[in-house]
Amino acid sequence: MKILADQNMPLVEEFFSDLGEVKRFDGRNLQASSLQDVDALLIRSVTKVNAPLLSQANKLQFVGTATIGIDHVDTHLLAQQDIAFTNAPGCNAVAVAEYVISALYAYAQETDTCLQGKTLGIVGVGSIGKCLQHKLADTGIKLLMCDPLRFKQGDLDEHIDIDAVLEQADIVTFHVPLIKEGADKTFHLMDANRISKLKENMLLINASRGDVIDNQALLKLLQSGQRLELILDVWENEPNILTALLPYTRFASVHIAGHSLEGKARGTQMLYDGLCERLGVCANKQLEAFLPVPALTKCRTEKTLTEQDLGRLVHLVYDIRRDDGLMRANLTSHGFDSLRKNYPPRREFSTLNIDNMSVHGDVLATLGFNVIEKNEG
Ligand SMILES: NC(=O)C1=CN([C@@H]2O[C@H](COP(=O)(O)OP(=O)(O)OC[C@H]3O[C@@H](n4cnc5c(N)ncnc54)[C@H](O)[C@@H]3O)[C@@H](O)[C@H]2O)C=CC1
Ligand SMILES: O=C(O)C(=O)[C@H](O)COP(=O)(O)O
Secondary structure (H helix, E strand, O other): OEEEOOOOOHHHHHOOOOOEEEEEEOOOOHHHHHHHOOEEEEOOOOOOHHHHHOOOOOOOOOOOOOOOOOOEOOHHHHHHHHEEEEEEOOHHHHHHHHHHHHHHHHHHHHHOOOOOOOOEEOOOOOOOHHHHHHHHHOOOOOEEOOOOHHOOOOOOOOOOOOOHHHHHHEEEEOOOOOOOOEEEEEEEEOHHHHHHHHOOEEEEEEOOOOOHHHHHHHHHHEEEEEEEOEEEEEOOOOOOHHHHHHHHOOEEOOOOOOHHHHHHHHHHHHHHHHHHHHHHOOOOOHHHHHHOOOOOOOEEEEEOOOOOHHHHHHHHOHHHHHHHHHHHHHHHHHHHHHHHOOOOOOOOOOHOOEEEOOOOOHHHHHHHHEEEEEEEO
């Protein structure tokens, strides 16, 4: 079978070469003619699957996106054409949650803020929101959960309306899918009206989709002199983003919140599992076999850890300021997509084994580190 895979998807040859012939493509520039005689298409978020793209797909039986988000895929059209579809739910939830945690500790360090006692609103409590809620559970940050849909389904104990969250929280982070229309639309969930009511100096984090926040309205507010703390990983109209927003951000990045090595590799494995299921063959490959050993695998904590120490541990594994620096220094010369393509490897907290001799084992473990020893003394 012929398999066409995005050039930015890792481990495709390792997972798929036993199933067929693998060819790569540039995700932003896939042409309809390239789908002639192709059996399986493996994409990332930058490839729009729609009627024009599928117009010459004479053999396509499987489309997989190695992402959580599916706003780039016309799933109804695929169903109509009896083309199996899978995404990779949850594949990079840990990576996005750790991006937010790294951002929080870096923000705290730079602004001399104590996170303990602050109130953080999580808007969208699915895989990522829940993962973040769990990881922050022992940090002393008060969490407000906002997810009307899950609350209605009885899948969430508490739900606070978004406007109440924006009023009560010091920090708000968005983890909703992009829904462009209908009763549940999240397009411009943060519209000009909500943006105009934002409290001075509150911290907004967006690592969901750029269109969830009206970027022009946000810029207008900031240009009017309102002070806000902003951490943006996603932007409207990527890759041609509103660069005028950049100077107003505390930290900015090129849509890489989910790009841990593990997160991207899990996405590939989930597509492999999906295609094997479609073909009725046994999926017998595991990503652990392909991941490199991390540069840093072990450290030891001796004393009672302060919040600053926790931040240092977080940043040992992943410091958002690395990505912020790369974007600010290279966006103009290299461009948004090239920075994404050449994203330096990043590992998840679980790759750091912490030999813990302090009383902070629980917070370290809930943050996601691998705590290998605990001494209550
Ligand atoms: N920046 C990045 O690199 C990444 C971004 N994403 C984005 O994050 C989104 C969320 O991912 P997951 O948590 O895995 O998805 P999920 O589908 O598990 O959870 C999304 C949650 O948002 C809730 N929701 C929908 N509309 C809402 C609203 N108006 N207000 C509050 N909650 C609402 C849903 O009920 C659901 O529980 C993805 O759809 C994707 O667009 C995902 C991975 C990486
Ligand atoms: O999973 C998602 O949804 C994402 O946004 C990805 O992590 C990032 O997208 P691509 O690397 O596929 O463009």
